[in-house]
Amino acid sequence: MTALRRIGPALLAPLLAIVTALVISGLVIVLIGESPFAALRVMLDFGDTPAQQTQAIVVIVNRAIPLFLAGLAVSVAFRMGLFNIGVEGQYRLATIVAAAAGAAVALPGPLHVLLIIVVAMVVGALWAGIVAVLKVTRGVSEVISSIMLNFIALGLASYLLTGPLRGSPPGASIITTAEIPESGWVPGLNGLLTGVGLAEPRTEMYGFLLVAVVAGLMVSVLIKRTRFGFDLRATGLSPSAATASGVDARGMVLKTMLISGAVAGLIGLPDLLGTSHHYGTEFTTGLGFLGIAVALLGRNSPLGIALAALLFGFLDRAAIPLQFEGIPASVVTIIQGTIVLAVVIANQVARQITRRQAERGSAQAVAPPSTGNGSTGGGQRPGGGPPPDDGPTTGIGTGTGVRNASGDARQGAGA
Amino acid sequence: MYRLDVGEDAEERPPDRATSAPGGSPNPCDTHRTGPEETPLNEPAPLAVELRGITKRFPGVVANRDIALRVRRGEVHAIVGENGAGKSTLMKTLYGMHRPDEGEILLDGKPVTLRSPSDAIAAGIGMVHQHFMLADNFTVLENVVLGSEPTRGGRLDRTTARRRIREISDSYALGLDPDTLVEELGVGDRQRVEIAKVLYRGARTLILDEPTAVLVPQEVDELFGNLAELKREGLTVIFISHKLDEVRRVADAITVIRRGTTVGTADPRTTTAGQLAELMVGAELPTPQKRDSTVRDTPVLELRGLTVVAGGRSVVDDVSLTVREGEVVGIAGVEGNGQAELVDAIMGLRPPTSGAVALAGADISGWSTRRRREEGLGFIPEDRHRQGILLEAPLWENRILGHQTRPPSVKGLFIDRKGARQDTDRIMREYDVRAPGPDTLALALSGGNQQKLIVGREMSARPRLLIAAHPTRGVDVGAQSVIWELLKDARAEGMGIVLVSADLDELIGLSDTLHVMLRGALVATLDPARLTPEELGGHMTGAREVDA
Amino acid sequence: MRRVRGMKAAALLLAGSLALAACASDEPEAGGGNGGGSSAEELKIGLAFDTGGLGDKSFNDSAYAGAEAAVEALGGTVEENLQTLSPNDDASNRAELLTQLAQQGFDPVLAVGFNYDEVIGDVAADFPDTTFAQVDGANSDGSKGENVTGLLFAEEQGSFLAGVAAASKTETDHIGFVGGVESPLIEKFEAGYVAGAKAVNPDIVVDVSYLSPAGDFSGFGDPQKGKLVAQGMYQNGADIVFHAAGGSGVGVFEAAVEAGKRAIGVDSDQYLTAPPDQQAVIMTSMLKRVDNAVEEFITAYADGSVEGGTDVVYDLESEGVGLSTSGGYIDDIQATIDEYRQKIIDGEITVPTTP
Known part of the structure; x- marks a missing residue:
């Protein structure tokens, strides 16, 4: 019961968001003259x-792995109130350097x-550490600096790719x-799939899935179970x-950004180690930005992400089968966009519900008046603002007299 | 910030008093037929508001039980009670924010059903919230009309609005200029804007929820002046407070509420604050009574020439003091004279410009806050929401806060969830923190219970030195006495305590040594055993500086 | 409806030179394979776009126009016989697009863009009975499979002529080149353009600028940046700027209008689609007839004449690239242009493909 109550609001927000987004998207589909139910059927x-x-499942999972890592990277910083918009640049740079390093050496497999x-x-x-250093030494907003560093990272990656790290023959289009x-290379997991009785899919499921799962577990434990994670969350809350x-605070900014950046560095690897085996001009971009949406939708918890x-x-x-039905792929983009938009709103609603439940919860616990033990009753005050100033209720009348009249001395002012 | 559900129907009922001239109307909500001037003083005025047997249940708890309230037209009626006694629930019922499970509400003798604040407003009830709901970058006029804008041809009719606001301001001596930006106004003026907002919507009965909590004494006087004007014009004021002196000054009648029900009414002219307080808490009021001195010889905290410069001036100016084991050193002073900065400097939250801090003989000036805490500094912060607790975290996590490196909450690098939960249970038991359990979010607790949790948490670490900044601020009387007892017990066990407070009785009652802080410097050291609150007050304002 | 369409198909069959046997079967895959023919009824053309998808007003749309023309010429309809797929926003599902088309029985399957280089070989191997083609993708060595045809363009040859035109018409002996993305493909445009200009005037100054570095495809869709860069070139003294920057080219035209200078369009005859004020500045366009290539390939497939495992190169000789003459701004130098054109066709001039 209590578990349900705790998880309930956590699920409520994303569900609300998804339903809202589906309704809006359904209307869009109706507007372009197609049937939303047909669309839903096609998607499923x-x-x-x-x-x-099985192939469909593999496609979904393979797409989800880098998105999960991107969301995870964003969420780590998010938990302590840092907006790491620079995940994009972090993974692009990390991937190309890792690809070059991997190509330069020959070592036994693992x-x-x-x-x-x-x-x-x-x-x-x-x-990511650059962002943190700029923030703690110069007070530069991490949003600004990480966006700027994205541009630099992209340029740097391009320079490295076309210059010192170029491995493709001249004249090749890519x-x-x-x-x-x-x-x-990281071998695929199709053996695992066929092992549990599924049909052999056409493409390999990324073996990097296991690394992603481990990363998720580690981040989860780090945030929820360690002293460091406690400090991180405390900083995020207040x-x-x-x-x-x-x-x-400064040390936390640095450490958190380092962790966030390290996770971001993994984003490009499922593809790099699983299929492409090199970084190139056609390498998937934009995952860092999608990660922000994923983290928002997943409410910054690894499982949610x-x-x-x-x-x-x-x-x-679903974008592909939808196109077979004559529904443009942009519908999917609309759904994704509205989900993220809706989730921001829904999160706020769920938060208020949680608060209200919490307040109710406390009212429950307070002994009912009949016990006559001098109970002060339930805390009915709406959360958020500072408490009312009870003042020194000494009953003699001297306590309240001395206050600075300048206005500095307001107690518990809620303005 | 602004409540959009307020004032939807206000346009239908302009507040123009001419419309509420005597005359019959079938509408039960359309009340206030009788001008107060018609009522002879000796005869009891008709009841503007009467609540009969109001009971309001929330799942598992009865927040209000069998409430009886009789408010006469044209009086200031105070409702007093401890934090969490059920005042807010009651007022929400009256303002239509929720409906009672039992009982009835009568306005001018007619039963009404209030489904929403709009209904309440339509019935002439207005609410001035404790926390203002004003848009800073709007003018007074815009704030007042927001939600019930008079329009002409689809556009805001400023001329009409301005005239109406001037009328209201003049009638009740609110002294408002409709075209001032709210951000330029002081707290007192803002409150008057809130009052004007309610009057603009035609309220004849005003509910003021803890209106003096945010005011300084002068502003309180002004507010009481305004209330007198409202009363003179025949309006009814329901005044919620727990400041007994103020209540006695301003109220014509008092209803005391305790543990969810009304326990009695009192005449402020014949009732003492003590009697009222007794009624409120159902017991004698606690006052800090000092026991024998427990001061030992070993110093635990020594400040030497501590100076903090901020904004070009010394906010803490060459402060030297010593706290010994078992000693409570009080820091008295009008707020804003450097007490907060002094506390920050001791805690390592603000680097001192010069001077040294020594804890049990060791120079800790260069230590981080965490190390200071680990080595025996405990901290009850002045603003618990800002520095003391994580509102959106459960109690067991709040138990860990400030003690992240020490058992029982942690095991090595990991959080000991079980240990923290168990210890939170213990603190809740031993320190009388009333909450459903360790998993409750801190925001669900009343101020007093939050503070008891903080005190319990800090005490549990057995610090050598505890910095207690306004430890009983914003807590109810019951929690106050509990906290006082805890501080005294800790002192007896040899803990050194720095007590910063604005409560003179608390300072005199608890301290072994009292320093007066003025403009950053310690200007007087006094013996609390031979000191009256009046004398101390004089020192704090600098009036007695020469004598000291 | 179906009857009518069936009759059309029958008519088409008669017109076509192909054996009737192929259309006897209802199996969608049956007509596949290299050199297999098909009727319009069975013609199920799959067209997979690159980043930007349908509606990019650039090469994707050009390919679509070609496919549309082919389908209609064969008597089919776009609704019945052509299936297009746009990739997701980051175009990470290219392989999946081709796979799905092949799996659903579309044949031929055309991929638009060199970015399919990495994936088309794998998919083609999985569907050996399906005929693939890739615009801008080479398969001269057959490494992508015997069922893949590369549709290549000699962009450097067309660009060479653009360079000749620019060098002949400039009054400042100073011209410019704005590339969308600094990729090998766009560098071919640059190389040809510069070579053409130098052939006319060895001392000519050519400003070269790219809007985004390799790997960042924003340069094809950033008119604002295109305008900024072109403005810089015009201020710097250039009076003719050639753009190979897709959607960003609009910005180059705007800059030309504001500066009162001239510009050269790319891919399609941009004079025809530009607003009047821009028509005045679009001196010519370097034509890269993706539409023609796609149309011809589909027609060839219907004819059963697709070889596979090789490239079809569209150059000056086959008129796959060239210069547009709309507006008549280069009519006076047509003789010069034709002269160079002939020299390239004859092999007297070998145009470089890298700068």
Whole structure:
């Protein structure tokens, strides 16, 4: 019961958002003269043959993995009130450097992969670290600096790709880094799928899924179970209270951005290690920005982000069958956009519901008047503002007299 | 900020008093037929508001039970009670924000049903909230008409609005200029804008929820002047407060509410504050009574020439003091004289410009806040919402706050959830924190319970030195005495305490040594054993500086 | 309806030179394979776009126009016989687009853009009975499979002529080039343009600028930036600017209008689609007839004459690239242009493909 009450509002917001978005999108589909129900049917139709159905799942999961990592990276910073808009630049730079590093060495399988992962995380962390250093030393807003660093990262990645790290032959339409040798590849998980009785899909499910799951678990434990995570969340909830409790705000900014950047460094790896084996001009871009939407939708919890990423993957896959039905792919973009928009609103609603429930909850606990133990009754005050000033209720009349009349001395002013 | 549900129907009922001239109307909401001047003083005036047997239940709790309230037309009627006694619930019922489960509401003797604040406004009831709901960048006029704008041809009719607001302002001596921006107004003026807003919508009965909480004494006087004007014009004021002196000054009648029900009425002319307080808490009022001195020789905190410069001036100016084991050192002073900065400097939240801080003999000037806490500094902050708790976190996480590196809340690098929950349970028990359990969000607790949690948490770490800044501010009488007892017990066990307070009785009653802080400097050291609140007040304002 | 369409198909069959056997089967895949023919009834053309999708007013739309023309010429309709797929916003599902088209029985499947280089080979291998084609993608060595045809353009040859035109018409001996994205493909435009200009006037100054670096495709859809860069060139003394920047080209035209200078369009005859004030400044356009290539490929498929495993190169000789003459601004130098054109066709001039 209590668990349900705790999870209820957490699920309510995204569900509300998704339903709202579906209704709006349905109206859009009606406006362009198609049937929203047909669209829904198409979206839910994974194909005729078992192989096609498994393939659909693989497509969704493969799309969801980088989105999950991107959402995770954003959420870590978000939990302490930092907006890491720079995930985009962090992963682009991390991926190209990791791709080049992976191509430059030859190591036994697991070590090779490990090296690539470590390089990517370090590059991502360092790039995010610049944002943190600027913030703690110069007070530069992380939003501004991370956006600016995105531009620099993109330019830098392009320079590296076309210059020192170019591995493709001149004249090739797509410029890429050199290919990572096979020891640095992460094998797919199709064996796992067929192992549980599913039909063999056409493409491999990214083996990096396992790394993503581990990353999600680690972030989850870090945020929820460790002292560091507590400091991080406390800072996010109330920077002033966290500082007063002994949290070093500057150090937290630095550490959090490093972690966020390190996770961001992983975003490009599922594709890099799973299929492409090199970074190139056609490498998927924009995942960092999508990550912000995914983190919002997932309410910054790793599990929520995983679900949000799968939802985005599902919608993304649906774009193709929808086009077969004559519904433009942009409908999917509309759905995704309205979901994110709706989730911001729904989060606020859910938050208020949580608060109200919390207040009710406290009212429940307070002993009913009949017990006659001097209970002060339930806290009926709406949350948010400072408490009313009870003043020194000494009953003699001297206590209230001395107050600075200048206005500095207002107690518990709610203005 | 602005409540959009306010004033939807106001246009239908202009507040022009001419329309409420005596005359029959079938509309039960259309009340206020009788001018107060017609009522002879000796005869009881008709009841403007009467509540009979109001009961309001929330799931699992009865917030209001069998409430009886009789408010006569043209009086200031105070409702007093402790925090959480059910005053707010009652007022929400009267303002239509929720409906009672039992009982009836009568306005001018006629039963009414209030489904929403709009109904209440239509029935002539207005509410002035404790926290103002004004748009800063709007003018007084715009704020007042917001939600019930007079229009002419689809555009805001400023001329009419301005004339009406001037009329209201003049009738009740509110002294408002319709074209001033609200952001340029002081707190007192803002409150008058709120009052004007309610009057503009035609209210004949005003509910003022803790109106003096945000005011300084002069502004309180002004407010009471305004209330007198309202009364003179025949309006009814329901005044919610727990400041007994103010209540006795301004009210014509008092209803006391305790534990969700009305326990009695009192005549302010014949009732003492003590009697009222007794009625409120159902027991004798606690006052801090000092026990024998427990001061030992070992100093726990020594400040040497501590100076904090901010904005080009010394907000803390060369402060030196010593706190010994078992000693309570009080810092008295009018707020804003550097007490907050002094506390911050001791806690390591603000770097001192010069001077040294020593804890148990060790120079801690260069230590981080965390290390200071680990080495035995406890902290009850002045503003608990800002520095003391995480409102949106459960109690057990608030138990950890400030003690992130120490058992029982942590195990190594990890949070010990079980340990923290168990210890939160213990604190809730031992320190009388009333809450459903450790998983309750802190925001669900009343101010007093939040403060008891903070006190319990800080005490549990057994600090060598506790900084208690306004430890009983904003808590009810019951919690106040609990906190006082806890501080005294801790002192007896040898804890050194720095007590910063604006409550003179608290300072005199608890301190072993009293310093007076004025403009950043300690200007007097007094013996609380031979000090009256009046004398201390004189020192604080600098009037007695020469004598000291 | 179906009867009518069926009759049309029959008429088409008669007109076509193909054996009737192929259309006897109802199996969608049956007509596939290299050199297989098809009727309009069975013609199910799949067209997969690149970033931007349908409605990009650039190469995607051009490819669509070609497919549309082919379908209609064969007696079919766009609704019945042509299926287009646009990729998602970041175009990460290119492989999936081709797979889905092939899986649903579309044949031929055309991919638009060199970005399909990475994926088309894999998909083609999975569907050996389906005929694929890739616009801007080379398969001369057959490495993408025997069922893939590359539809290539000699952009450098057309650009060479644009350079000749610009160098002949400039009054300041100073011209400019605005590339969308600094990719090998756009560099081909630059290389040809510069070579053409230098051929006329070895001392000519050519300003070259790209709107976005490799890997960042924003340069094809950023008119604001295109305008800014072109403004800089005009202020710098250039009086003719050639753009190979897709949607950003509008900005170049705007800058030309404001500066009172001239510009050269790209891909299609942009004079025809420009508003009147811009028509005055669009001296010519370097034509890259993606539409023609797509149309011809589909027609060839219907004829059963697609070879596969090779490239079809659209150059000056085959009139896959060239210069437009709308507006008549280059009529006076037509002789010069034709002279260079002939030299390139004859192999007297070899145009470089890299700057």
